[in-house]
Amino acid sequence: LLERTGTVISGLSTLHLFQAESAAIRLQDMDIYATHEFEAEILSHLKEKEGYKEGQKTERRTEYDTSVIKRIYKLEKGKEKIDLIITEWVSAIVPILQFYSTAVMNYMMAHTFISLYPKWTKDMKSLVNPQMYLHDSTNIQMVTALMKYIRHAFCINAEPFNLGMHD
Numbered sequence: 001l002l003e004r005t006g007t008v009i010s011g012l013s014t015l016h017l018f019q020a021e022s023a024a025i026r027l028q029d030m031d032i033y034a035t036h037e038f039e040a041e042i043l044s045h046l047k048e049k050e051g052y053k054e055g056q057k058t059e060r061r062t063e064y065d066t067s068v069i070k071r072i073y074k075l076e077k078g079k080e081k082i083d084l085i086i087t088e089w090v091s092a093i094v095p096i097l098q099f100y101s102t103a104v105m106n107y108m109m110a111h112t113f114i115s116l117y118p119k120w121t122k123d124m125k126s127l128v129n130p131q132m133y134l135h136d137s138t139n140i141q142m143v144t145a146l147m148k149y150i151r152h153a154f155c156i157n158a159e160p161f162n163l164g165m166h167d
Contacts, residue, residue, distance in 0.1 A: 003110035005038040010107040033092040052077045102127045103149045119166045128158045
């Protein structure tokens with residue numbers, strides 16, 4: 001399904017794989033990114049074949065505060081949670097590239113794992129996306145999201161020189 005639809009997975013679930021030795025990050029919070037072309041198929045698969053129940057559905061720009069997101073579906077199965085994030089762009093990775101922090105800029109595709117800031121991610125460091133504060137885009141949702149990574153021992157910084165070099 002990932003390969004055929006170009007769907008990618010990001011969020012804490014990818015950090016679980018990247019930092020496999022870390023017991024602090026559990027595979028219970030998954031963010032799946034897909035294009036609107038495959039929205040119905042992926043939603044159907046998660047509900048009918050994987051047993052997830054659909055909860056809240058959010059339209060553009062309310063939770064993740066980025067214009068490239070068309071819709072977000074909240075799905076649950078017991079303690080496992082999935083946010084299915086739909087974009088109208090050609091590639092599902094576009095929302096990831098515009099997110100609030102480099103900690104989120106890691107994703108899995110069908111056959112590979114990509115970390116845009118591998119050294120910082122390995123060292124549990126993250127840079128706040130400058131677009132957030134330069135365009136006055138900070139809000140409570142962004143602060144809540146950053147706090148989630150701080151609770152997982154990430155050092156969040158708005159100044160890249162404080163984080164050291166990255167590869």
